[in-house]
Amino acid sequence: MKFTQEKAHDCGGTFPFITYGDGLWPTVVCSKCGAAAGQIDPLSVSVTTERLLYRSKAELEGGDYSLSIVIGTMAVESFLTRLFFKVKGMDSYATTFTWPTEAQEKAWEAEYPKKGGFTGPADFVSKATTGTTFDEVVAKNAVASKIMAGFPDAANLSPKQYFQSALFHPRNRIAHWGYVNASQAEAERCLTLAVAVVSILREMDRHKYGTL
Secondary structure, eight states, rough: OEEEEEOOOTOOOEEEEEEETOOOOEEEEOTTTEEEEEOOOOOOOOHHHHHHHHHHHHHHHHHHHHHHHHHHHHHHHHHHHHHHHHHHHHHHHHHSSSSSOOHHHHHHHTSSSSTTTTTOOOOOHHHHHSSHHHHHHHHHOOOHHHHHHTTTTTTTTHHHHHHHIIIIIIHHHHHOOOOOOHHHHHHHHHHHHHHHHHHHHHHHHHHSSSSO
């Protein structure tokens, strides 16, 4: 997948960064003055997730609303799986003192739930990371609770069920039912939801060996 980012330069030009997949960002030159610059990814469990969220935002701003929704949901799924692999890898390293091999990760893939939309994987990864369910993390973690409070229509609802309905259902309509006429409002909401879920998952990662 192609990822692009434009960064402004002091001279008024821009740096047009382009990369593919999980490749490094090549050095580029300013469109106006020709100065060279590099780009690095943020420290994250899943660099792919960070790039997908940015790409989802770019598609939203470019008017491809249905694609923005699909890519934003992909970002959530990417973070979930990479967080699971991180936990498994750290647990393995604690006993073997070696980093997991590609074969080990393939074997761990069989443990990951293939069904359940968001709700099944969310609880699965949450229990592997914190020992509690996704909803319990949201209830006990101050940052996660504050994130959920930003969605008034989620009051008194199960957070994981809320995200399943509000984010994954719109994606499923596009991917499985051919609904390709998503509106700007729908895409904006879905991107906000995707960022919220990833932010909650980051809290899970931060508290892997601490208290919620």
